[in-house]
Amino acid sequence: MNDTPFDFKNYVRARFFPHMWCPGCGHGIVLGSLLRAIHELGLSKNEIVMTSGIGCSSRISGYVDFHSLHTIHGRALTFATGVKLSRPHLKAIVPMGDGDALAIGGNHFIHAARRNIDITAIVMNNRIYGMTGGQFSPLSGTGKKATTAPYSTIDNNFDIVDLAKSAGASFVARSTVFHATEAKNILKKAIQHKGFSVVEIQTQCPTYYGRKNKEGDAAQMMEGYNTNTTRIGSKKLEKNPNLIQRGIFVEDTDKPEYCEAYDQIITTAMKGNA
Amino acid sequence: MTHKNNIRFVQGNEACVEGALYAGLNFFAGYPITPSTEIMEHLAQRLPQQGGKFIQMEDEIASMGAIIGASLTGNKVMTATSGPGFSLKQEALGYACMAEIPCVIANVQRGGPSTGNPTHVSQGDVNQVRWGTHGDHAIIALTASNHQDVFKITVEAFNLAETYRTPVVILLDEAIGHMRERLVLPEPGELPVVDRLRTSVGKDVDYHPYLPREDGRLPMSDFGGKHRYNVTGLFHDMWGFPNNDPAVVNGLLHHLVDKIENSVNDIAMYKEYWMEDAEYVLVSFGSSARSAIHLAQNRRARGVKIGVLELQTLWPFPTDIVREKCANAKAVIVVEMNMGQVVTQVKNAVENPNNVFLANRIDGQLISPSDIKTVLRMIQGKGV
Numbered sequence: 113m114n115d116t117p118f119d120f121k122n123y124v125r126a127r128f129f130p131h132m133w134c135p136g137c138g139h140g141i142v143l144g145s146l147l148r149a150i151h152e153l154g155l156s157k158n159e160i161v162m163t164s165g166i167g168c169s170s171r172i173s174g175y176v177d178f179h180s181l182h183t184i185h186g187r188a189l190t191f192a193t194g195v196k197l198s199r200p201h202l203k204a205i206v207p208m209g210d211g212d213a214l215a216i217g218g219n220h221f222i223h224a225a226r227r228n229i230d231i232t233a234i235v236m237n238n239r240i241y242g243m244t245g246g247q248f249s250p251l252s253g254t255g256k257k258a259t260t261a262p263y264s265t266i267d268n269n270f271d272i273v274d275l276a277k278s279a280g281a282s283f284v285a286r287s288t289v290f291h292a293t294e295a296k297n298i299l300k301k302a303i304q305h306k307g308f309s310v311v312e313i314q315t316q317c318p319t320y321y322g323r324k325n326k327e328g329d330a331a332q333m334m335e336g337y338n339t340n341t342t343r344i345g346s347k348k349l350e351k352n353p354n355l356i357q358r359g360i361f362v363e364d365t366d367k368p369e370y371c372e373a374y375d376q377i378i379t380t381a382m383k384g385n386a
Numbered sequence: 387m388t389h390k391n392n393i394r395f396v397q398g399n400e401a402c403v404e405g406a407l408y409a410g411l412n413f414f415a416g417y418p419i420t421p422s423t424e425i426m427e428h429l430a431q432r433l434p435q436q437g438g439k440f441i442q443m444e445d446e447i448a449s450m451g452a453i454i455g456a457s458l459t460g461n462k463v464m465t466a467t468s469g470p471g472f473s474l475k476q477e478a479l480g481y482a483c484m485a486e487i488p489c490v491i492a493n494v495q496r497g498g499p500s501t502g503n504p505t506h507v508s509q510g511d512v513n514q515v516r517w518g519t520h521g522d523h524a525i526i527a528l529t530a531s532n533h534q535d536v537f538k539i540t541v542e543a544f545n546l547a548e549t550y551r552t553p554v555v556i557l558l559d560e561a562i563g564h565m566r567e568r569l570v571l572p573e574p575g576e577l578p579v580v581d582r583l584r585t586s587v588g589k590d591v592d593y594h595p596y597l598p599r600e601d602g603r604l605p606m607s608d609f610g611g612k613h614r615y616n617v618t619g620l621f622h623d624m625w626g627f628p629n630n631d632p633a634v635v636n637g638l639l640h641h642l643v644d645k646i647e648n649s650v651n652d653i654a655m656y657k658e659y660w661m662e663d664a665e666y667v668l669v670s671f672g673s674s675a676r677s678a679i680h681l682a683q684n685r686r687a688r689g690v691k692i693g694v695l696e697l698q699t700l701w702p703f704p705t706d707i708v709r710e711k712c713a714n715a716k717a718v719i720v721v722e723m724n725m726g727q728v729v730t731q732v733k734n735a736v737e738n739p740n741n742v743f744l745a746n747r748i749d750g751q752l753i754s755p756s757d758i759k760t761v762l763r764m765i766q767g768k769g770v
Contacts, residue, residue, distance in 0.1 A: 125616075128627065161610050163455070174618070174628065179610050181458065182618035182628075183451065184481050190448040194455025194463075195610060197439050198413055202610045220451075223444035374439065381434035 114154035123147045123157070128175050132168075134242075136330030138289040138315030139169055142207070142236050145292050145313075147176070149299035161202045163192040165217060167209035168243045168317075169236040178205075186216030189224045192231050200371040203303060204231040210251040211241045214270055218250070225279035225308050229370035232302045232309045233281075235272055238317035246320030257324040272312040273361050282307035284362040288314040288337035291358065298360060307369050314341075314356075392571040398562040399424035399466075401533035401569050402492055403432065405540025406464050408572065409579055411490075412438035413461040415452035417445055417471060420504040421560040422494035425466035446471035450478035450491075457482075457489050458617065460582060460608035462544055466492040469502060469511055472518065479553050480519030481619045483642060486596070486604060488547035488582070490540075492556040494563040495672075497750050506750030507560040509672055512727040515555045516701050522639055524646035526653060527555040527701040531675035533569045536562060538577065539655065539698055545580035546653060550645055551604055557700060559723070561673035561752050582606060587613070596638075597624040602645060647702050654707050655698035660686055664693030666762065667712050668745075669732055670721035671697040674753050678721045681755035685762070692762075700728065708735040717765045718742045721758055 124147075133139050150160065160178040164170035166185035173180040179202070183191045188206050196204045213221050213235045224231060240258060241247040248258035253269035276284045283305040287295035295313050302309035316322060316333035327333050342348040344359035394404070403425055406414075414433055416426035426442070433440040439456070443449040446467055453463035467475060472493045482489050495511045497503025515527045526546050528539040536558065543554040585605035587593045593613035598604050607613040620628040621635045629635075646653070659679055661667070666685075670678040675696040685692045695711050697704065712718045712732070718741055720729035726744050733739035745761040747753040763769060 125627075157614060158612070174616055177614060179614050180616045181455070181609070182616065182620070183454075184477055184619055187447060187451045187478065190443065190451025191455035193441070193443075193448070194413070194415065194452035194457075195459055196455075197441055197452070198456040198459045198461050199610045219444055220448055223448070374434075374441075378434045378437055381431070382437070384435075 114152055118148055118151045120144070120147055123150065123177055124175050125177050131175055132171060134319040136316070136318040137168070138238065138317070138330070138334070139172070139236055141289040141292050142234070142295070142313050142315055143172055143175065145296040146205075146207075146234070146299055149296045149303060152296070153300055153303060155203060155303075159201070159203050160205060161192070161195050162205050162207065163188045163195065164207050165212040166243070167212045167241070169207055169209040170212060172207045186212055187220060188212070189217065189220040189231065189233065193224060193229055196229055196231055197371055197374065200230070205234065205303065206231055207234045207236060209242070210235060210237045210239060211249040214250045214272065214275070222275070222279040225276055225281040225310065227370040228280060228282050228307045228367050230306055230308070232299075232311070234299070235310065235312045236315050237272065237312050238315050238321055240317050240321040242317050242320055246324060272310065276310035277362055280308070281310045282362065282364040282367045283309035283360070285310070285360040286312040286314070286356070286358050288341060288358065289316065290334045290337035294358065301360065301363070305363065306365070307367055392573070394569045394571060395566055396533065396569050397424055397564055397566055398533050398536050398558060399494065399564070400428055401536040402466075402540050402556060402558065403428040404569065404571060405537040406490070406544065407432060407436075408537070408577065409541045409544035410462045410581070411464050411544070413453065413456040413463045414439070414465065415441045415443050415449040415456070416465050417443055417449050417467070419446070419468045419471045421496055421563050422466040422468045422492060424563070425492055425494070446474035447478060450475040453489050454478060454482050454487050457487050458609035460611070462488075464490040464492065466494065468494050468496050468504070469498040470500070472511060472514065476518040480521065480523060482553040483519065483523045483525070484619050485617050486551040486642070487553075488551055489553050490543045490547055490556060491553060492558060495557065495559040503750045505560065507673060507723060507752055508748070508750065509559055509674060509723040510727070510748075511557065512700055512722075512724065515557055522643060524552070524643045525555065525701050526550065526552060526646060526699070527557050528655065528699055529557045529672045530698055531562065531672055531696060533567050535698065537569060537572070541577050541579065542655065545578065548580045548582055549603070550649070551606070552646060557672070559672045584608070585613070589613070594624040595626045596622060598641070650702040650704060651706065653699055653702060654704035656704065656707065657696040657698065658711070659694040659696070661693035661695060661711060663691050664714075665716045666690065666692040666765070667715040667718045668692065668694045668721050668758065669697065669708065669712070669718060669728065670694060671700060671728065674721045674723055677753050677755045677758060681758045681762070684755060697728070703731045703735070705731070705735040708732055709737065712736045716741065719745050719758065719761055719765070721745045721753060723747050723753055
């Protein structure tokens with residue numbers, strides 16, 4: 113734990129700024145929560161590997177002064193698996209967009225969860241492909257507008273929490289950029305958790321999703337995260353069962369972690385007990 | 387001096403495994419696919435016995451991603467696949483070219499396209515190895531026709547991957563992969579093994595992951611270790627930061643291609659059989675070369691001046707060497723199991739492309755010496 117004041121300049125690569133996110137984008141708030149979580153945990157910058165794929169969210173890895181690996185679309189978890197299995201002492205954090213994680217990367221997402229490898233996967237869910245200009249994603253849901261759904265979407269959406277739970281992730285949580293402190297506290301637990309952690313953070317894309325779907329400006333979209341969500345098991349659900357629940361849904365510390373399990377394989381193999 | 391316990395009777399895929407372990411392989415990620423699967427099966431058993439890591443991934447793409455990640459942290463890495471799987475790996479292979487990450491990919495060829503002929507031999511992936519991933523780039527590909535050479539070129543594949551910071555493809559075929567024959571395991575130290583070139587830059591000192599030394603090589607720093615830096619598949623500067631400045635893009639692309647293409651003669655591996663006075667030259671590689679050698683031996687016994695140039699490096703294509711070796715030939719016959727992939731390169735290389743002929747077979751059967759003889763007799767004007 114770390115009691116010194118937080119200064120983001122200690123954690124970012126100044127030469128990489130200004131960042132490429134649009135005005136009003138929620139991704140900077142996610143980055144802020146993440147860096148504060150890392151600061152409060154007192155982690156050394158040298159023990160963190162941040163691996164990302166392609167998309168607006170994936171640019172995070174370049175902005176931070178950690179070991180950073182900016183890979184290809186949808187495959188960040190596979191590269192992170194190689195890094196983590198070969199150097200298990202490193203803290204592996206993988207920020208992903210919703211399309212990156214759950215469309216092109218969906219297979220890797222469920223299998224990393226199934227293995228329960230010690231990686232913290234952050235799904236920055238803005239329900240749209242931002243970098244390519246506003247196409248619908250597997251998280252958009254039905255009845256939404258996007259450049260590839262001019263007559264509205266008919267595709268059903270995934271529920272990231274349900275998917276991660278079913279796939280075997282041993283830590284599953286959800287928060288939003290309106291709840292930046294809550295998100296920070298959840299991220300702290302996720303990073304400390306030994307096993308595959310999934311943290312969905314809902315974050316606004318006012319440029320594409322907001323504009324196309326008439327959800328207002330960034331502030332109005334953030335206010336939506338306040339009014340449309342509630343804590344897990346809150347009494348508000350009795351009145352409005354459609355509220356999206358926030359908090360930690362799964363925290364299983366008994367499930368064997370993949371790299372530790374493989375160390376046991378090595379021990380067995382070295383004894384000649386194959 | 388060989389010792390009895392150094393002799394194995396193995397499949398070509400196992401010879402590849404032995405060569406990889408000799409070269410220092412300590413991380414493998416893969417996905418089952420015929421006819422390469424024995425490589426991953428054997429490594430699943432062997433790697434943990436020596437403290438290495440083996441992981442069966444959810445697909446071919448994931449296997450490629452995992453080995454790139456593990457290579458960055460300082461390991462010698464490999465994956466193994468065949469046609470359809472090799473197709474899937476292409477994007478990540480291009481990433482390894484762009485980010486200059488050493489890795490070895492074994493492609494045990496089967497008939498294609500698509501699912502094709504999974505249990506039968508083919509050499510149809512030669513051009514895919516060269517141009518499978520998008521964009522200008524260079525690639526190294528090695529092949530062999532017997533298990534002793536499979537071992538040797540596998541060690542060399544790891545050496546070249548480290549020397550040039552690049553993916554290297556071991557291009558075997560179903561016949562070599564599944565055939566069993568004798569392999570004599572070299573003693574440690576008998577074959578050269580190139581270790582990773584690591585930077586001498588100390589901790590807390592700026593390290594430039596993409597700043598070449600005077601000799602053009604780029605020392606690495608184990609990712610996740612004492613230096614923090616960025617790796618990306620975007621065009622990047624010496625820091626590894628994305629950069630699309632035209633001069634940077636131009637310089638990096640030239641660097642990626644030139645570091646390999648300018649070393650073509652250093653990278654070239656080949657073998658010659660009865661080439662001193664050869665009027666007829668058979669150019670071949672992989673399992674096809676076995677039939678070419680057999681036919682040449684047979685014809686030599688009948689007084690025909692015929693030789694074999696067996697290519698072990700297919701990419702970068704050893705154009706100058708092929709031109710030189712074929713300079714005095716009346717005719718050159720390229721023996722391969724595809725519709726003419728290496729023959730195109732040979733025609734490009736020689737003085738007189740009209741004297742270059744193709745002897746091929748594409749039906750999933752191993753090309754036989756008599757298949758080659760038929761072409762030779764036509765060229766000789768002797769009829770079929």
